[in-house]
Amino acid sequence: MKDVLEEIVAHKRIEVEEQKKRRPINEICRLLEKKTVEARSLKSALENSDSGIIAEFKRRSPSKGWINACADVKPIAQSYEVNGAAALSVLSDEHFFGGTAHDVETALSATHIPVLRKEFIVDEYQVYETKLLGANAILLIAAAISKEECRRFTKIAEELQLEVLLELHDEKETEYITSHSLIGINNRNLGTFATHVEKSFQMARVLPKEALWISESGISSPTMVSTLREAGYRGFLIGENFMKTADPGASLGVFLSELKEDF
Numbered sequence: 001m002k003d004v005l006e007e008i009v010a011h012k013r014i015e016v017e018e019q020k021k022r023r024p025i026n027e028i029c030r031l032l033e034k035k036t037v038e039a040r041s042l043k044s045a046l047e048n049s050d051s052g053i054i055a056e057f058k059r060r061s062p063s064k065g066w067i068n069a070c071a072d073v074k075p076i077a078q079s080y081e082v083n084g085a086a087a088l089s090v091l092s093d094e095h096f097f098g099g100t101a102h103d104v105e106t107a108l109s110a111t112h113i114p115v116l117r118k119e120f121i122v123d124e125y126q127v128y129e130t131k132l133l134g135a136n137a138i139l140l141i142a143a144a145i146s147k148e149e150c151r152r153f154t155k156i157a158e159e160l161q162l163e164v165l166l167e168l169h170d171e172k173e174t175e176y177i178t179s180h181s182l183i184g185i186n187n188r189n190l191g192t193f194a195t196h197v198e199k200s201f202q203m204a205r206v207l208p209k210e211a212l213w214i215s216e217s218g219i220s221s222p223t224m225v226s227t228l229r230e231a232g233y234r235g236f237l238i239g240e241n242f243m244k245t246a247d248p249g250a251s252l253g254v255f256l257s258e259l260k261e262d263f
């Protein structure tokens with residue numbers, strides 16, 4: 001595990017233990033029995049979308065600091081949808097990314113497209129919690145958990161009908177792939193923070209053909225999306241490129257019109 005991820009995971013474990021005291025797992029499970037979650041499939045949305053863009057809502061990041069400190073999730077999520085996002089990714093980590101679990105709920109109630117809860121999942125408690133928030137998909141980061149945890153969290157997510165996006169950083173982590181049909185390649189080196197889209201091309205050689213591949217981080221031009229698409233990617237997770245602008249949704253709209261010209 002790399003430095004910053006190690007720090008995030010250590011902090012997350014403490015947060016989760018505190019959260020368990022505030023709202024024990026029994027209470028989450030009891031509330032889940034009464035909860036109905038509208039089905040929105042991330043995989044289907046990406047398969048049926050021309051853009052394949054998962055537009056991310058993030059206020060800050062460890063690599064860039066504050067990107068859009070006062071960003072309001074409701075108008076941005078709505079504008080992302082109107083401007084052609086296939087799905088949304090919403091950071092719920094507060095300490096490092098300035099997000100909240102409530103941001104996920106707000107994005108869901110403001111839109112009709114699938115919402116990925118972007119969180120550092122280190123405990124099965126968070127899988128149940130994600131379902132209770134109403135999110136459609138969770139992220140499991142191979143570098144943050146053991147293979148046993150990955151299998152266990154995936155199984156729970158499948159039972160809860162939550163889709164799993166398994167995030168990999170290198171060839172060795174392909175050992176984490178079991179039933180996963182959504183595989184993300186994170187182009188960000190978590191040691192240096194540098195992003196290299198070449199990582200996605202390199203990993204394309206070892207990814208299962210039957211899965212849907214998503215390239216994540218550092219995507220900043222329609223040309224990059226076109227080239228990734230040619231390499232077999234069907235999903236493109238983009239945050240900072242839109243969030244750093246005054247109007248993230250409009251920026252997505254311009255990006256997609258340039259992407260169409262690229263075809």
Ligand SMILES: O=C(O)c1ccccc1NCC(=O)[C@H](O)[C@H](O)COP(=O)(O)O
Nearest residue numbers: 061062063216217218219237238239240
């Ligand atoms: O964004 C970071 O600095 C970061 C640092 C450490 C762990 C994860 C991090 N980001 C999470 C993400 O996966 C990105 O927010 C996502 O892929 C979008 O990336 P970008 O388009 O480069 O904002």
